[in-house]
Amino acid sequence: MRTTDRFGLVLAGLLLCGMTGTAWADDKKSEDSLIPGLQTEVQITGQGVMGPNDKAKFEEYREIPQGASADLIWLGFENKDQSYFLDVRVEDASQDDMRIDMKFGSYGKWKLEFGMNRIPHRFERDAKTLFSGAGTDFMHFPDIMQSTLQAAGPTLTDSSSVATTKLRTVARLLSGFQTEAATIDEIGLQRDRYELNLEWQEFDPVTFGIYLKHEERYGGRPIGYGTGFGLALGLVEPIDYGTSEAVARIVYAEDGVRVAAEYGFEYFENRNDSFRFDNPHRLTPHTTTGAYSATTNSGSNIHRVDLWPSNMRHHAGISFGVDLPYETRVNAGFTYAWRLQEDQFLPYTSNTAMNTGAPAVSVVNGVVPFNAWDRANLPVQNGDFDIRTSDFTFGVSNRAIEGVDIRAKYRLYNYDNQSEEIQLPGFAIFDQVWENEEHSNELFQWLTQSASLDVGIKLPMNSRITPGYRLDYMDRDLRETDVTYEHTASLAFDTKPCNFIGAKASYAHSWRQNGRYEYSEPFGGDPNTRPPQLPYLRKYDEADRQQDKVNVQFTLYPMEEVTPTFGYTWKFDNYASEFGLKHDSRHAVNVGVEASPYSTLTCSAYSNWEWSENEAKQRQWNPGGAGDPYVDPIDEFSFSNWIVIDTERINTIGVMAVQNLMKDKLDFEFSGTHSSAGTHLTFDSPLGTTSANDANLRDLVDISDSDDSEWNTAKFTFKWTVRKNLAISFGYMVEDFDHEQGETRDYTPVGVNIFTGNYLNFLGMDVANQDYTAHTAFVSMNWKF
Numbered sequence: 001m002r003t004t005d006r007f008g009l010v011l012a013g014l015l016l017c018g019m020t021g022t023a024w025a026d027d028k029k030s031e032d033s034l035i036p037g038l039q040t041e042v043q044i045t046g047q048g049v050m051g052p053n054d055k056a057k058f059e060e061y062r063e064i065p066q067g068a069s070a071d072l073i074w075l076g077f078e079n080k081d082q083s084y085f086l087d088v089r090v091e092d093a094s095q096d097d098m099r100i101d102m103k104f105g106s107y108g109k110w111k112l113e114f115g116m117n118r119i120p121h122r123f124e125r126d127a128k129t130l131f132s133g134a135g136t137d138f139m140h141f142p143d144i145m146q147s148t149l150q151a152a153g154p155t156l157t158d159s160s161s162v163a164t165t166k167l168r169t170v171a172r173l174l175s176g177f178q179t180e181a182a183t184i185d186e187i188g189l190q191r192d193r194y195e196l197n198l199e200w201q202e203f204d205p206v207t208f209g210i211y212l213k214h215e216e217r218y219g220g221r222p223i224g225y226g227t228g229f230g231l232a233l234g235l236v237e238p239i240d241y242g243t244s245e246a247v248a249r250i251v252y253a254e255d256g257v258r259v260a261a262e263y264g265f266e267y268f269e270n271r272n273d274s275f276r277f278d279n280p281h282r283l284t285p286h287t288t289t290g291a292y293s294a295t296t297n298s299g300s301n302i303h304r305v306d307l308w309p310s311n312m313r314h315h316a317g318i319s320f321g322v323d324l325p326y327e328t329r330v331n332a333g334f335t336y337a338w339r340l341q342e343d344q345f346l347p348y349t350s351n352t353a354m355n356t357g358a359p360a361v362s363v364v365n366g367v368v369p370f371n372a373w374d375r376a377n378l379p380v381q382n383g384d385f386d387i388r389t390s391d392f393t394f395g396v397s398n399r400a401i402e403g404v405d406i407r408a409k410y411r412l413y414n415y416d417n418q419s420e421e422i423q424l425p426g427f428a429i430f431d432q433v434w435e436n437e438e439h440s441n442e443l444f445q446w447l448t449q450s451a452s453l454d455v456g457i458k459l460p461m462n463s464r465i466t467p468g469y470r471l472d473y474m475d476r477d478l479r480e481t482d483v484t485y486e487h488t489a490s491l492a493f494d495t496k497p498c499n500f501i502g503a504k505a506s507y508a509h510s511w512r513q514n515g516r517y518e519y520s521e522p523f524g525g526d527p528n529t530r531p532p533q534l535p536y537l538r539k540y541d542e543a544d545r546q547q548d549k550v551n552v553q554f555t556l557y558p559m560e561e562v563t564p565t566f567g568y569t570w571k572f573d574n575y576a577s578e579f580g581l582k583h584d585s586r587h588a589v590n591v592g593v594e595a596s597p598y599s600t601l602t603c604s605a606y607s608n609w610e611w612s613e614n615e616a617k618q619r620q621w622n623p624g625g626a627g628d629p630y631v632d633p634i635d636e637f638s639f640s641n642w643i644v645i646d647t648e649r650i651n652t653i654g655v656m657a658v659q660n661l662m663k664d665k666l667d668f669e670f671s672g673t674h675s676s677a678g679t680h681l682t683f684d685s686p687l688g689t690t691s692a693n694d695a696n697l698r699d700l701v702d703i704s705d706s707d708d709s710e711w712n713t714a715k716f717t718f719k720w721t722v723r724k725n726l727a728i729s730f731g732y733m734v735e736d737f738d739h740e741q742g743e744t745r746d747y748t749p750v751g752v753n754i755f756t757g758n759y760l761n762f763l764g765m766d767v768a769n770q771d772y773t774a775h776t777a778f779v780s781m782n783w784k785f
Contacts (some may be wrong), residue, residue: 037079040785043072046171047778054187055772056122057737063096063120064776070094071780083107096120096190098130115195122188123222128181128749128766129172130280134236135187136218141278145177146301149281153297156290163295164562164758170281170296171759174750178766181749189219189239205254213245222765227279227303228430234764235277241270241308256323266313274346276304280763285353289361291429296761299432300351309343317391326400333393339383348372349428360426360434368434369425385419403458405466410451415442446476454490463495481542486512500557510547544576564593584614603657610650617643620695626688627695639688640695647680669717679707684706708740724782733776739769 046068058064070093077086088105098118104281105111131139152170154163196212220236227233247264281297288298317335323331354372370377395409421443426436454468458702470488488509554566567590574583592606619641621627627640653674660667681703688694717731751762 005623035077037077039076041072041074041782042070043780043782045069045071045778045780047776049774049776051774052772054125055737055768055770056125056773057739057770058735058772059120060122061097061120063092063121064774065095072782094395097430108204110198110200113195113197114200115193115544117193119191119193119279120188121191121219122186122387124187124765124767125185126768127184127222128178129184129234129236130177130181130763131235131277132182134184135238137238137272137275139235139277142281143283145173146278146280146283148173150283150297153281153296154295154420156288156293156295158295164756167296168756171750171752171757174280174759174763175748175752178749181766184236184765187220187222187236189217190222192216196343205252207251207253209247209249209251209284211245211247211249213242213243217241217243219509224276224764225303225305227299228294228432229292230296230298230430230432230761231279231281232751232762233277233280237307238272240272241268242270257320258321259315259316263314263316265315267310268308268312269310270308272307273309273344274304274306276302276350278302285351287351287353287358287433289433293359294430294432296759299430300349300353302350303431304342304346304350306346309341311339311341311343312341313337327398329397331393333391337383337389337391339387339389339628342382343385344382345375345378345380347375347378348426348432348434351428351431354428354434358434360436361429369436372428372434379424380422382418383420383422388416388418390414390416395479403649405454405456407454407456408452411449413448415444415446417445419443427556444477446474448475449473459495459547461495461497463497465495466490466492468492481514484512484514484542486510486545502555502557504551504553506549506551508547508549510545513544514542514544526536543580546574546576548572561597562593562595564591566591579617579619582615582617584612586610586612600660600663603655605655606653608652611648615643617641624693625695626693633700637686639686639693642683642685642696644701645682648678650677651675665721667719667721669719670715672714673712675711677707677709680704710736710738712736727782729778729780729782731778731780733778734774735776736773738771 047064047066049064052058071091073088073090073093075086075088078084084106085103087101089099089101091099096118097120098116100114100116102114103111104113130145131141133139149170152166152173154166158166193215194211194213198210200208218240221239222399223235223237225233225235242267245264245266247262249262251258251260251262253259279299279301282299282301285301286298288294290298315335315337317333319331319333321329321331331454349372352373354368356368356370360366360368375381384721390413392412393410395407397408398406404684421440423438423440424537425438426434429435450470452468452470454466456464456466458464468488468490470490471722472484472488473487474484476482486682488508488510490506492504492506494504496503519531529598548571550568550570552568556564556566558564567588568590569586571586572583573581573585575581588608588610590606590608592604594602594604596602619627627638651674654672656669656671658667658669683700683702685696685700686694687699688697691697713733713735715731715733719727719729721727747764747768749764751760751764752758
């Protein structure tokens with residue numbers, strides 16, 4: 001945890017005052033640069049932060065250092081005949097959010113650009129967990145605790161009353177263990193991005209370019225992992241990977257003709273191929289045939305999950321554009337890409353109890369055919385995945401008719417999956433039991449095409465209307481609906497009938513109706529056995545949909561000193577499906593004004609309001625019991641169904657003002673923001689009469705503040721221009737963040753039913769509340785020489 005460095009602020013202030021005196025004494029000296037053509041700028045800030053600045057939210061994407069720091073270092077140079085130039089800019093030097101931008105070259109011949117950008121992302125500070133090894137590829141749970149929980153946990157043979165008693169015992173044990181939990185100082189990751197762009201312009205009309213990009217990302221990210229119905233855990237996923245990209249291009253452009261060709265590749269390397277973590281409830285491995293009714297102490301003692309695989313992508317493309325007679329322009333382009341991946345497969349399971357001959361399910365007296373935890377028993381050791389994509393675009397625009405603009409576009413995208421198809425003899429369910437059921441990976445492929453036509457027509461009073469139409473077509477394999485058509489009709493209007501009014505408005509309506517997707521039918525499978533996908537499963541890309549979009553923008557110019565603006569957008573999606581997302585409505589209003597009521601004052605204000613409402617219908621069931629669609633047919637009126645209406649709002653207000661108090665000497669600046677967000681979840685479900693026909697059997701509780709937060713900032717700055725090349729700023733800033741999250745308001749790291757005291761098979765991290773109020777006082781010196 002940080003403490004306030006008040007001495008750093010005082011020393012920085014004394015240092016700046018001393019430099020100010022020196023600069024004032026030299027006020028009559030020449031202000032020309034010591035080196036002809038060289039210009040520099042340095043800004044040093046001394047600041048002190050008062051308040052609980054140990055919160056991760058306060059420095060989520062930035063670093064707020066105590067004491068003195070270099071906000072800006074800038075250097076610019078041009079030689080005497082201005083044929084060469086150099087520009088180097090460093091912001092927040094030596095900090096986690098440092099940024100470097102450099103340009104170097106010869107005018108009209110060549111140019112080299114380099115950039116570095118560091119981006120921190122802090123998630124939590126002072127989080128407590130019973131696991132050790134956060135940020136590594138293995139999170140370990142103390143053996144003594146595993147042994148204790150294994151002995152105390154319920155088994156499949158326990159009666160209901162005995163299982164309940166044991167679940168309460170497990171909850172008490174875990175709650176007691178939490179007092180011994182270790183603290184993780186910080187959970188977060190760091191992103192370091194590097195870019196290099198080299199361009200030759202000397203051989204005009206031909207230019208050459210090379211673009212290089214690399215990003216390193218490392219640290220840890222909080223994440224939840226589930227091990228089936230038995231257990232859910234809050235863990236820290238290790239992050240350590242790099243992404244590299246290189247592109248070479250050549251462009252010819254002259255006399256209305258432009259031809260470009262490029263080749264590039266991207267390589268992603270994940271240095272952690274997998275992530276392991278202990279099962280808190282088992283010290284020794286265990287297997288059971290009751291995977292869907294497994295208890296907390298069933299399954300493997302160690303779980304292992306695959307992380308993002310390393311992969312490479314190549315692409316080559318060419319584009320062409322030419323001006324033709326009758327004011328016609330034609331553009332075309334084609335890109336071909338191939339993606340390659342040879343990730344090493346993990347074994348079927350990490351559960352070493354799934355040995356040859358262990359009991360299995362789905363087959364009478366079935367057994368595990370081999371050691372499922374041994375990679376050697378996989379049919380292949382590495383996946384040979386190869387995906388080819390081709391992208392063709394073509395466009396024509398014409399202005400031959402006075403007052404009429406015609407634009408037509410066409411695009412074809414083909415996703416060709418040439419990967420290896422792998423046949424597996426079975427699989428492990430939740431690392432708890434082996435299933436002797438053959439299955440294989442499905443090689444999805446699709447082709448999409450789109451065509452659009454827009455016609456802009458000039459109208460009187462400086463206005464224009466643009467009707468348009470777009471057709472989207474998709475053809476795919478291995479889906480219920482192999483062909484989908486979506487139509488979009490649009491109309492745009494913009495006008496400026498007089499000098500003080502400008503307006504734009506547009507409306508678009510889309511409809512997707514294929515007539516082949518029946519949401520009540522399962523996808524594939526044998527009707528006499530369990531279907532591979534559930535009936536009433538929602539497919540967003542296939543179901544019929546109606547969509548409307550509205551956008552309106554106004555700008556007024558009532559007087560030269562004041563410019564107000566207004567905007568409104570609306571989007572509505574309506575899906576023809578009984579389950580999943582049924583409709584989604586989103587609105588946004590923005591209002592702003594810029595004003596200069598007199599020459600020494602400039603101010604502005606803005607406000608954005610966003611709100612949305614969506615309705616989704618889902619279902620739940622007890623495996624093998626009420627509402628299980630694998631056992632008893634259900635429909636959209638089942639007692640096990642439930643509906644949730646999600647209402648969200650986001651409001652933002654900001655103001656800014658700059659007032660000159662003394663001409664060319666003293667300025668006052670103020671900026672402030674207010675942001676608030678909130679969510680309301682309304683649940684509803686029909687109630688059955690017994691547990692035999694209803695998996696809910698209770699009224700659902702609404703959540704009125706599932707994600708309410710408020711953030712306020714205010715900043716005051718006095719800027720004193722000591723001389724032409726030296727300015728001193730004194731200021732104060734306050735930030736206040738208040739977060740009220742419904743689902744975590746009563747959160748405990750050990751999930752316990754508040755009515756029964758039973759353990760809910762959830763073990764998370766004990767995290768601190770993110771609310772904070774921080775005060776920052778600062779003094780800055782900006783020196784140009």
